[in-house]
Amino acid sequence: MNKPSATSVRTVRCPRCGGASRYAPDNPYRPFCSARCKLGDLGAWASEEFRVAVAEDPQAPPDDATPRRT
DSSP states (O other): OOOOOGGGOEEEEOTTTOOEEEESTTOTTTTSSSHHHHHHHHHHHHTTOSOOOOOOOTTSOOGGGOOOOO
């Protein structure tokens, strides 16, 4: 297996801070630039800062309108 040469290693923007990040096997945090950015991004997901938008179905009953079994 060939190792990429130093000139073929890509540099990308860190998704967290926007700084330069080496996108190479020797960067264990890729695509992030550091452990701090990687953990910060994980924390944002865990605290639900990042959400997928969902369109509400106008015909769906509200969550509290589900029938209860007696």
